[in-house]
Amino acid sequence: MPLLLGCIADDFTGATDLANTLVKGGMSAVQVIGVPDGPLPEADAVIIALKIRTSPVADAVGQSLAACDALTKAGAKQLFWKYCSTFDSTDEGNIGPVGDALLKRLGAGFAIACPAFPTNGRTIYLGHLFVGGALLSESGMENHPLTPMTDPNLVRVLSRQTEGGVGLVGFNAVDQGAVAIRREMTKLMDRGTRWAIVDAVTDAHLMAIGEAVERQALVTGGSGVAMGLPENFRRAGLLPDRSDADALPPMQGAAAVVAGSCSRATLGQIGLAREHVPVLELDALATPDAAAMAAQALSWVDGKLEAGRPVVIAASATPDKVAALQAKLGRDAAGALVEDAVATIAAGLVDRGVGRLVVAGGETSGAVVTRLGVTSLRIGPEIDPGVPWTYANPTGLHLALKSGNFGARDFFLKAFDHG
Ligand SMILES: Nc1ncnc2c1ncn2[C@@H]1O[C@H](COP(=O)(O)OP(=O)(O)O)[C@@H](O)[C@H]1O
Numbered sequence: 516m517p518l519l520l521g522c523i524a525d526d527f528t529g530a531t532d533l534a535n536t537l538v539k540g541g542m543s544a545v546q547v548i549g550v551p552d553g554p555l556p557e558a559d560a561v562i563i564a565l566k567i568r569t570s571p572v573a574d575a576v577g578q579s580l581a582a583c584d585a586l587t588k589a590g591a592k593q594l595f596w597k598y599c600s601t602f603d604s605t606d607e608g609n610i611g612p613v614g615d616a617l618l619k620r621l622g623a624g625f626a627i628a629c630p631a632f633p634t635n636g637r638t639i640y641l642g643h644l645f646v647g648g649a650l651l652s653e654s655g656m657e658n659h660p661l662t663p664m665t666d667p668n669l670v671r672v673l674s675r676q677t678e679g680g681v682g683l684v685g686f687n688a689v690d691q692g693a694v695a696i697r698r699e700m701t702k703l704m705d706r707g708t709r710w711a712i713v714d715a716v717t718d719a720h721l722m723a724i725g726e727a728v729e730r731q732a733l734v735t736g737g738s739g740v741a742m743g744l745p746e747n748f749r750r751a752g753l754l755p756d757r758s759d760a761d762a763l764p765p766m767q768g769a770a771a772v773v774a775g776s777c778s779r780a781t782l783g784q785i786g787l788a789r790e791h792v793p794v795l796e797l798d799a800l801a802t803p804d805a806a807a808m809a810a811q812a813l814s815w816v817d818g819k820l821e822a823g824r825p826v827v828i829a830a831s832a833t834p835d836k837v838a839a840l841q842a843k844l845g846r847d848a849a850g851a852l853v854e855d856a857v858a859t860i861a862a863g864l865v866d867r868g869v870g871r872l873v874v875a876g877g878e879t880s881g882a883v884v885t886r887l888g889v890t891s892l893r894i895g896p897e898i899d900p901g902v903p904w905t906y907a908n909p910t911g912l913h914l915a916l917k918s919g920n921f922g923a924r925d926f927f928l929k930a931f932d933h934g
Pocket residue numbers: 660661775776777778781799800830831832836837838840841849850851852853854875876877878879880917918919920
């Protein structure tokens with residue numbers, strides 16, 4: 516099976532989100548964890564999941580280029596650089612620097628940047644990113660523990676991360692469809708502008724953008740803009756019918772949720788779960804010791820594990836508590852401490868018979884999946900937009916990696932109604 520789309524994702528939930536979109540679009544997709552030593556798996560799309568959203572720039576660029584080389588060597592016809600639908604990054608990067616490096620490696624001079632995901636409330640109008648009814652900078656993302664987003668103007672945000680020049684393909688062109696979008700892209704390319712933020716408010720816009728970028732070596736954005744890409748391959752006669760793309764083996768074992776995400780949606784999901792299933796909320800500020808937090812959680816869980824209903828263990832905290840821990844330890848050390856604790860807890864749960872595990876949070880998922888020794892994920896049925904069940908190799912575990920801000924309030928309950 517020839518590789519059609521080669522993808523590089525800056526975190527593990529984002530990779531799953533993208534893979535899910537491609538599977539829904541009729542492509543077979545495999546998520547691999549890190550750049551594999553050996554050959555890539557056979558699939559229409561391979562998504563290399565990296566944990567580089569908050570890494571030092573040189574490290575993020577190095578890993579992305581290694582992934583790019585593996586994908587191009589495997590024959591990928593187009594590359595996709597997946598980052599967060601809320602454009603999570605800092606003024607240093609890593610969206611711009613990685614994108615610039617990929618363009619250079621591919622010998623290309625231009626790419627779009629479109630994190631829109633209307634189904635999950637992310638829309639872009641005149642370059643401004645909205646989350647639901649609020650500007651990005653008033654959506655709760657301004658309090659993110661690692662990548663606080665305080666500027667909603669993506670042209671400005673990306674300009675701070677690249678010297679390549681950032682333009683806008685605005686709503687009027689996007690609303691007219693692929694031909695008009697391509698015309699605006701060509702104008703920017705002719706002026707030597709390297710990047711274009713592209714407005715998108717509806718799925719129809721995303722489909723049109725997908726068509727417009729058919730011949731671009733590199734496409735960048737959230738999972739939304741990938742919606743339009745399978746159709747390009749189908750039109751070119753490269754993508755056969757794949758009706759069983761999301762079948763996974765039956766689920767087995769006890770059910771659990773671990774959460775390190777402090778996003779509003781996750782905090783709401785923990786709140787609802789508290790009314791229905793056993794929930795342990797860890798206090799990293801009171802016990803800033805990963806081993807002690809894990810020991811507390813694993814002793815609490817004793818006798819509580821069942822197949823039908825989950826236990827929920829959360830290190831998540833409100834912005835004031837996150838700020839207090841960060842003031843005590845520093846931002847990165849605070850994040851690393853909680854990630855270490857949650858990863859140890861997840862490994863302990865699997866040892867105790869958990870076979871279906873939801874992990875809330877992108878960085879948290881990176882830590883958990885790495886600790887569990889997972890090398891690749893097969894993508895299964897979608898629980899809520901952007902979050903599918905997956906089947907982990909080589910552990911045989913069912914995993915759902917939930918992006919912090921994704922999922923309905925009852926996500927931690929409804930996930931286990933599947934399968
Ligand atoms: N109580 C806390 N104090 C400080 N940092 C925390 C706390 N709880 C979780 N974190 C850290 O916050 C970060 C949340 O990021 P992530 O897992 O990507 O969630 P999201 O998907 O919501 O962005 C992680 O690095 C996690 O370890």
